[in-house]
Structure formats: structure tokens, C-alpha cells
Amino acid sequence: MSAVTSAxxxxxxxxxVSFVEEINHLLYAAKGNPINTCIQCGTCSATCPxxxxxxxxxxxxxxxxxxxxxxxxxxxxxxxxxxCASCYQCTVRCPRGIDIAELMYGLKRYTVWRSExxxxxxxxxxxxxxxxxxxxxxxxxxxxxxxxxxxxxxLPEIIQEAQTATALMLKGRLPLLPARIKRLDNFRRxxxxxxxLGEPE
Amino acid sequence: MKTYAYFPGCSLEKMAYSYxxxxxxxxxxxxxxxxxxxxxxCCGATAYFHVDELLAFxxxxxxxxxxEKEQLDLVAPCSGCYKNAxxxxxxxxxxxxxxxxxxxxxxxxxxxxxxxxxxxHLIEIFAFDIxxxxxxxxxTNPLKGLRVAPYYGCQxxxxxxxxxxxxxxxxxxxxxAATGATPVEYLLRLRCCxxxxxxxxxxxxxxxxxxxxxxxxRARADLIVTACPLCQVNLECYQKQVNREFGTELxxxxxxxxxxxxxxxxxxxxxxxxxxxxxxxxxxxxxxxxTEPAPAAT
Amino acid sequence: MSERKRxxxxxxxxxxxxxxxxxxxxxxxxxxxxxxxKDGWAALKSKDYDLLxxxxxxxxxxxxxxxxxxxxxxxxxxxxxxxxxxGIREQIAFLFPGQAVHPHFVPVDExxxxxxxxxxxxxxxxxxxxxxxxxxxxxK
Ligand code: SF4
Ligand code: SF4
Numbered sequence: 201m202s203a204v205t206s207a208x209x210x211x212x213x214x215x216x217v218s219f220v221e222e223i224n225h226l227l228y229a230a231k232g233n234p235i236n237t238c239i240q241c242g243t244c245s246a247t248c249p250x251x252x253x254x255x256x257x258x259x260x261x262x263x264x265x266x267x268x269x270x271x272x273x274x275x276x277x278x279x280x281x282x283x284c285a286s287c288y289q290c291t292v293r294c295p296r297g298i299d300i301a302e303l304m305y306g307l308k309r310y311t312v313w314r315s316e317x318x319x320x321x322x323x324x325x326x327x328x329x330x331x332x333x334x335x336x337x338x339x340x341x342x343x344x345x346x347x348x349x350x351x352x353x354x355l356p357e358i359i360q361e362a363q364t365a366t367a368l369m370l371k372g373r374l375p376l377l378p379a380r381i382k383r384l385d386n387f388r389r390x391x392x393x394x395x396x397l398g399e400p401e
Numbered sequence: 402m403k404t405y406a407y408f409p410g411c412s413l414e415k416m417a418y419s420y421x422x423x424x425x426x427x428x429x430x431x432x433x434x435x436x437x438x439x440x441x442x443c444c445g446a447t448a449y450f451h452v453d454e455l456l457a458f459x460x461x462x463x464x465x466x467x468x469e470k471e472q473l474d475l476v477a478p479c480s481g482c483y484k485n486a487x488x489x490x491x492x493x494x495x496x497x498x499x500x501x502x503x504x505x506x507x508x509x510x511x512x513x514x515x516x517x518x519x520x521x522h523l524i525e526i527f528a529f530d531i532x533x534x535x536x537x538x539x540x541t542n543p544l545k546g547l548r549v550a551p552y553y554g555c556q557x558x559x560x561x562x563x564x565x566x567x568x569x570x571x572x573x574x575x576x577x578a579a580t581g582a583t584p585v586e587y588l589l590r591l592r593c594c595x596x597x598x599x600x601x602x603x604x605x606x607x608x609x610x611x612x613x614x615x616x617x618x619r620a621r622a623d624l625i626v627t628a629c630p631l632c633q634v635n636l637e638c639y640q641k642q643v644n645r646e647f648g649t650e651l652x653x654x655x656x657x658x659x660x661x662x663x664x665x666x667x668x669x670x671x672x673x674x675x676x677x678x679x680x681x682x683x684x685x686x687x688x689x690x691x692t693e694p695a696p697a698a699t
Numbered sequence: 700m701s702e703r704k705r706x707x708x709x710x711x712x713x714x715x716x717x718x719x720x721x722x723x724x725x726x727x728x729x730x731x732x733x734x735x736x737k738d739g740w741a742a743l744k745s746k747d748y749d750l751l752x753x754x755x756x757x758x759x760x761x762x763x764x765x766x767x768x769x770x771x772x773x774x775x776x777x778x779x780x781x782x783x784x785x786g787i788r789e790q791i792a793f794l795f796p797g798q799a800v801h802p803h804f805v806p807v808d809e810x811x812x813x814x815x816x817x818x819x820x821x822x823x824x825x826x827x828x829x830x831x832x833x834x835x836x837x838x839k
Contacts, residue, residue, distance in 0.1 A: 250605055455759050504769065
């Protein structure tokens, strides 16, 4: 950038960062190849157990095409990454060495940070409940987690869940009390070194 | 006696307590000691790795650092915990800045990550450290006639870690064979069980569970064995819900590979936690063993 | 007035960067941009800057904190004034609702939260630069 332009009012429209570049920046530390190298072969979608069963509104391949075409809104509102089970099948099979599962994680992160995800999904509130619990106790605890999804269920599902839970309870497999780690104060201070929120140390 | 630092993970405290019991019993019987980390924390599971990876690395690094303090390699019986710990260690080893940053946080708990302890999945201890031959040598009750479907699931193998075979692994079959049982070949042994989708997208997960179970049953499996608490819960505890939603009549027991091993090693079922399943295990096993035309049987 | 001051923005949000870059350029600052921590650090090492505008949540998580800590350990960059501009409270508000961000990762940082008013931005930038000049003058 030369200093000459300073004479004019700097109305320069920034060359701009395309959506695909933005996603590449988000994944700058990931090991796989950038998604620009995708050849749209469809291996990821064919091999994905969730997409091939018809539960994703956009298959992984299609999502990548949408990112490259700059369809930001549509990408953020897709359920693809929230319905990804992190099974890494796509990642190990992609002929271009793209870490698609990592992309899915990245997009979850991206949308959580911006609170811009498809409405009605359980994934985001489940994640939040989960983290909150760990930050508080250092351990996870199934009954608390249930609160993040049960409210979205209809009555038949709730009854089924309750039956499963009762059966597990009778077998002694549901904890009645949340566990916590011993050095919780140290643990919390540790977390605040990584996330600069809450009472300073 | 070889000793490992043992990180049971949250599920093994209650939901998968039988995995914990049977892991302890079988390793002891085979001359391996699992020494539980004294103040381990949750690994972050799959739900958190994406909101803040740095925090997720920190959570894993704390557990790893405790193992390093004991100068022991870390063993995780849960595939999710294992994957997270494994990749956290890799990330820290290859990024000194990241390691330094996280060590600054670990210092709050007087811990330090150096990368001296390796990470193993529990099944790797049996498959590679002990080995099928040594297991076979200790088997007192060979499970002849029992058809067992080994279920790998995802995260023991994927994503690629090194040179291992992610498409055609055999180590789980070898362990099953060492017990005298017949490993069942079926197509979906590496297919995902749905994982945490059981919570975030119940129908998708139930349909994945259904496909898996049907595939194993079609291959005439008497029993499915897993190496991960999440897989076990999805495949077993949700079977009733699968039947309800899809009109199927599935009723196949799903246990941990350590429970299967324990039975073959002559450990009483109760000490292996058998009996806490929602789909009864022993009847299926007894029936299979009975119908085997063995000369010694009545 | 001395020569134009050179600023670096490290922030992953292109729209936000375009916005503040326009404001700062109009105020006659020379502005470079980096959209991830790695490029940002490379820029800091390759050129001299008078001020850094730093985001917190980037890449894998709160990587802005990581950069700030690295700055603090670098004898040459230690005194670079840093203006942290963050939306972290909104980005992960569910974790510690209503609680403050605690900055001061480097001796000379200040923090403003997104969205930031152009006027406030310019004021903060100016005062940080001025303080840095004064420190330099005193050191002489
Ligand atoms: S498998 Fe890889 S190259 Fe093929 S469509 Fe998917 S991401 Fe693109
Ligand atoms: S990691 Fe996600 S996107 Fe990839 S195959 Fe598995 S479920 Fe599908």
C-alpha cells in the first residue's frame, strides 16, 4: 500500500476477504488441505453415514461447494455440521486430503461465536450445557445434560427417554449426584488462563 | 508387571461402570496394572472440542501431565477420551507456542506437559502389548461356538494417525478369536454408531444404530462387543427405542470386549459387571455355548 | 507531526476489519491486516508497527491471548501498545454470564468491546500511541 493514496479521501473498497478465505483462516492450524483443493468428487457425502441416510440438509460435498461459491448465509444456517457425528470417515477417504470433519468442527465454532445457527437445533445448547458443567465441576454428568435436549422432544420421545433412563437407573447406571474433581480451585484458575473471562485470578 | 496411568473418563464412573470393573479384572489377570490418575478431569468429549479448541487441549493436557508426573503412559478405555488425548498431545508436541501457552495454564495446578507419556486406547494394550497369543495362553473357558461381532466404531482408528490400516484392521477380530469365540465378519464393523447424535439428532442416531445391529444380526452374531462406552450405550440401551421407532425386534446383547475376555479367563460374570445390561447377556452366551456340538457338553 | 503511524489489525472477521480499517485509514493511519494469528505473528516479526489492534477469539479459540503472551515475552515487541478489541463476552457469554474480561496480558494494553464506536476507537488509538511516544522520550 503506497502513501500516495493519502491525498484522496481513502474510499478504497477493501479487496475483501471471500468466505472461503475466511474459513481457511479459521482453520489455519488444521492439518488437512484447504477446501479450495476439493474436486467435488462426492466421496465424503457417499461415505458419510448421516448424509447418506438423508439426515443432512446439505451433504458435506455440497456444503463445500456452497462455501466456495460464497453462500455464507446458507452455509451458516445448514444443519450439516451440527448433524456431523465426528466419525472421520470422510476425512480418511477424501482423495484430496481435506480434513472435512475438522471443517465441521470449525463451522460449529464459527456459528457458536456468532450465535448464527439454524433454529431448533439441539447441538448448540447441548455444547453450551456441556462446557458450563465442565467449567463448574471438572466432570460431566448425564442428568444435567438431559435438560439441554429433553425440552425439544415431543411426548412420545420423552416417554421413551424416561423409560430408558428408568431402566438404567434400576441397573445402577445413572449417577444420582454430580462428581467433581478435587483441585477445583486450581482447575478454575487454569481455565481462566485460557479463557480470559470471569473473575481474574 | 507393566503399569499404565489409567484415565477412566466420566462414563466409566457410572454409566459404563462394568467396563471399568472388567478392565481392572482382565488387566490384572494378564499381568498389567492400571493406576488411576488421582484427580483426572473430563476430556471435553466431542461436544466441546469445537467451541474452544485451546480449552479442550488444556483439559486433555492436564490429564496427560498427571500421567507424566507418574512417568507412565496414559491409557483411556473410552474412544472419545482416547482420541482427544491423543490429538491434544500431537498438537502440543508439534506446536511449541501452543504448548507454552497451555503450560502457563497448567502451572496453576502445578503441572507441566512435556510430551513424555504416550497415549493408548485400552484395546491397544490387549491387542499389541499383551497380544492375542498371551491372552490365549491364559484362557480357561474358551467360548467355543459363540459368534461375536467386534465393533470398532470410529475413533480408535480414525482419523489416520500413522501407518495403521484404517480400512481393514484385524486386531479386534484377533482378540475375539483368542477367547475361543468366532469373530463374525460383517460390513458395518467400522461404521459410526451415531455418537453424540443420540442426543443432538435422535432419529439419525437411532437409524444408524438400527443399520449396525441389523447388519451384525444378519451375520448371525450372538453378541456384539465394543471398546467404547458411548458405542455400548447407543447400541444397547437404545435398542428398545430403535424397535419402537422402526418396528424392528432387535434383542442382541452388547458388551465390552473386556467382559468377553474376562469370561474366557474364567472370571465370574458378576465381577465383570455383567448383569447391568438392559439386554440380558448370559442367556445368549449360555445358549450359544450349549448348542455348540462339543463332546464335553451333556 | 511525525511520519504516519503504522498499525496492524489481527482479527478474523473481515467485515469488522474492513470497517475499522476504513476509519483508521481516513484518520491517516497506515493499516495492515492479518486474518489469523499465524499471519499476524509473521507480520509483527517482519515489520515495525506502532500499535496492534488485536481480536481475542480467532482460529482455534482465544488465540488473541496467546499472541499477547508471546508479545510479552519478546524483548523487542514487549512495549508495543496493544488495543484489544473483542466480542468475547458475546461469543462465549454462556460460560461466565455478565462477568468481565480480564486483560493486561502485556504491560501496555487496553481493551474495548465490540461493537466499537469510531470516535472511541480513534481516541483509544491516539492515547495509546501518545503514551508510547512519551515512554520512548523518557527512555532517551
Ligand atoms: S471427498 Fe474430498 S475432494 Fe471429494 S468432494 Fe469431498 S471434500 Fe471434495
Ligand atoms: S465426520 Fe461428519 S461429515 Fe464426515 S462422514 Fe462422519 S458424520 Fe459425515
